[in-house]
Amino acid sequence: MWTLGIESTAHTLSFGLIDPDGKPFPSSTSTIRPEKGGIHPREAADHHKAAAADLLKAALSSQSLNANDIGAIAYSQGPGLGPCLRVGASIARGLAAKFDVPMIGVNHCVAHIEIGRQQCGCDDPVLLYVSGGNTQVIARLEGKYRVLGETLDIGIGNMLDKFARAQGIPFPGGPVIEKLAAKWQDENPDANMNGLELPYAVRGMDLAFSGVLTAALRLVENGKPLEAVCWSLQEHVFSACVEVAERALAHTGKTELLLGGGVACNNRLRTMCELMCEERQAKSYAPPRMYCIDNGTMIGLLGWLELQSGRVTEFDNSAIDQYLRTDQTPIIWA
Numbered sequence: 044m045w046t047l048g049i050e051s052t053a054h055t056l057s058f059g060l061i062d063p064d065g066k067p068f069p070s071s072t073s074t075i076r077p078e079k080g081g082i083h084p085r086e087a088a089d090h091h092k093a094a095a096a097d098l099l100k101a102a103l104s105s106q107s108l109n110a111n112d113i114g115a116i117a118y119s120q121g122p123g124l125g126p127c128l129r130v131g132a133s134i135a136r137g138l139a140a141k142f143d144v145p146m147i148g149v150n151h152c153v154a155h156i157e158i159g160r161q162q163c164g165c166d167d168p169v170l171l172y173v174s175g176g177n178t179q180v181i182a183r184l185e186g187k188y189r190v191l192g193e194t195l196d197i198g199i200g201n202m203l204d205k206f207a208r209a210q211g212i213p214f215p216g217g218p219v220i221e222k223l224a225a226k227w228q229d230e231n232p233d234a235n236m237n238g239l240e241l242p243y244a245v246r247g248m249d250l251a252f253s254g255v256l257t258a259a260l261r262l263v264e265n266g267k268p269l270e271a272v273c274w275s276l277q278e279h280v281f282s283a284c285v286e287v288a289e290r291a292l293a294h295t296g297k298t299e300l301l302l303g304g305g306v307a308c309n310n311r312l313r314t315m316c317e318l319m320c321e322e323r324q325a326k327s328y329a330p331p332r333m334y335c336i337d338n339g340t341m342i343g344l345l346g347w348l349e350l351q352s353g354r355v356t357e358f359d360n361s362a363i364d365q366y367l368r369t370d371q372t373p374i375i376w377a
């Protein structure tokens with residue numbers, strides 16, 4: 044029997060499928076792209092409701108399956124935006140009841156880790172989890188994924204999206220910033236930071252991004268070219284993340300680094316991680332981009348893993364938890 048994974052934590056509704064042996068298949072996904080402003084939780088939830096039926100059909104037909112082939116329903120139980128999480132959980136309850144199959148509520152952050160381990164074939168990595176809402180450096184220790192360092196204010200992706208939005212670039216801003224920064228680097232092979240300095244907010248193992256956002260906005264207001272500021276912004280904030288990741292490798296003695304979350308799509312960040320790892324005889328891994336951004340497949344995979352270990356979520360325990368933390372979920376499957 045197949046496992047269906049449902050992702051709905053924020054801007055994206057996505058259904059993904061895992062075959063009976065635990066093999067993942069690409070998701071069917073729809074992302075809300077507001078014409079102006081950020082993601083409004085209520086509007087995102089409405090988007091998810093409207094998109095759900097067609098997306099589910101598309102996911103099933105992508106593998107020529109019908110309802111009878113589904114043996115379990117996995118869904119994101121948290122963390123995320125309440126109204127969005129509730130849509131996913133409601134779909135999960137409805138399908139589990141209709142198909143008479145178990146459901147498994149999973150931790151969205153842990154799902155980003157497990158799809159990366161599965162795709163990259165790494166064993167016991169330090170994880171650099173960089174997404175819209177989250178920025179964490181994580182390592183497995185005594186049965187849990189422990190957060191060794193994290194952002195003290197906003198997530199790195201939200202910071203990039205906010206900077207982009209102020210320049211009239213719609214959500215998601217990260218990929219556009221990447222292109223503008225690469226253009227600046229291509230056209231200015233000797234580019235340097237003169238006049239483009241930004242705060243570098245590493246505090247021990249923790250990070251912060253709201254100060255750098257304000258300073259970058261000010262550079263643009265003061266007439267610096269947008270491409271140049273995008274380049275400087277990426278160099279500063281990615282260096283900060285890589286520095287904390289390197290310290291985590293040093294402290295834990297681990298030799299693998301794994302990237303996860305939407306910002307891990309970024310080529311510059313991937314290169315910086317590879318360079319850092321080469322210098323310390325470690326190896327850097329990054330999953331395919333479709334499994335870095337939010338996707339139903341990663342939720343299905345973690346559900347499948349937990350189900351193999353005998354965990355299911357009873358109806359009474361299926362409520363969402365907006366504030367679920369990475370280190371609250373016991374690793375029962377590895």
Ligand code: ATP
Nearest residue numbers: 053174175176177200215217218305306309336337
């Ligand atoms: P989480 O709930 O795990 O915090 P999320 O809801 O933010 O996840 P993701 O799909 O993991 O969703 O990440 C989306 C973020 O990734 C957005 O902020 C987007 O700008 C950023 N992003 C996507 N591609 C790139 C890229 N190439 N460079 C930089 N940032 C990127």
Ligand code: FE2
Nearest residue numbers: 174304336337
């Ligand atoms: Fe995510």
